[in-house]
Amino acid sequence: MRQIILLVSLLISFSCFSQEPDDSDKIKVKKVVNQFFESLNKQDTILYKKILFLEGQIWSINNTTKSSSMSMRFFRDDIGTFNPDEIWEEIPLSFDIKIHNGIAMAWVPYEFKVNGEFTHCGIDIFTLSETNEGWKIINASYTKYLDGCNELKN
Template sequence: MKNLFLILTLTICFDCFSQETEKTEIAAVEVVVNRFFESLEKQDTVLLKEVAFMEGQIWTVNNTVSPARHRMRYFKDDLKTFQSKNTFQEEAYKIDVQIHEGIAMAWGPYEFRLNGAFSHCGVDVFTLVKNEGNWKIINLSYTIDKEGCEELKSKK
């Protein structure tokens, strides 16, 4: 009976430790995603390089035209746009994070403002990998929408 109690206690402790580790990793992914938004707003190339691989891809699906237009560029291409006089602000509503063995996905609706004015909304999908103990973005895919923004916002 003592052995059964010991095994049961250890199993519960391992499960609790596992859940805490997962919460810590989810929080770490969220920090990287939020720092990406910060790099965009501050046009901070050093911060962008900290959170994303410059050879990583950015895919857009522009739903404001028919048919939808797809475009790909690299994070390093965005370094040039950071020298713009425009201001960029992206607000993510709710980020859902999934993690498995050194790879993570963060998905969430957002609203984008250019020079303080509403530009568009959509959904961001970040793919991250754990590199030398830190999460780093290797891919960002997002939609560009003008319609359905209130519906996306309600998914907060």
């Protein structure tokens, strides 16, 4: 009987000390990623600056032309590209979030529209770091496609 009690106690303690992040961290990371989309959609530079490390990089892999191209810029460079004459909609299709010891990754398929018209789809990959002010996006990479967008919705 003593061995059974010891075994049950050990099994309970293993689940209590799991290394998996709790759901509240995933909720916080998802909130920051959604705020990124909100900042683009509203072209809100104040929110954009609040959730990003402005020295962070954005990598783009553009597959909308015959030959794929790759480019890099900094978050701070995007602030000047906001255009109030256009309505941007970056629509997340799903979220896959991984977290470990103050670093997080969010894999987010998306669709992008300008003035209500579809322009492209792709995958956003965000890297976030937990700071004293909360989670911040420190890096982003994304792909751009014209075809295969329905596959991203699954």
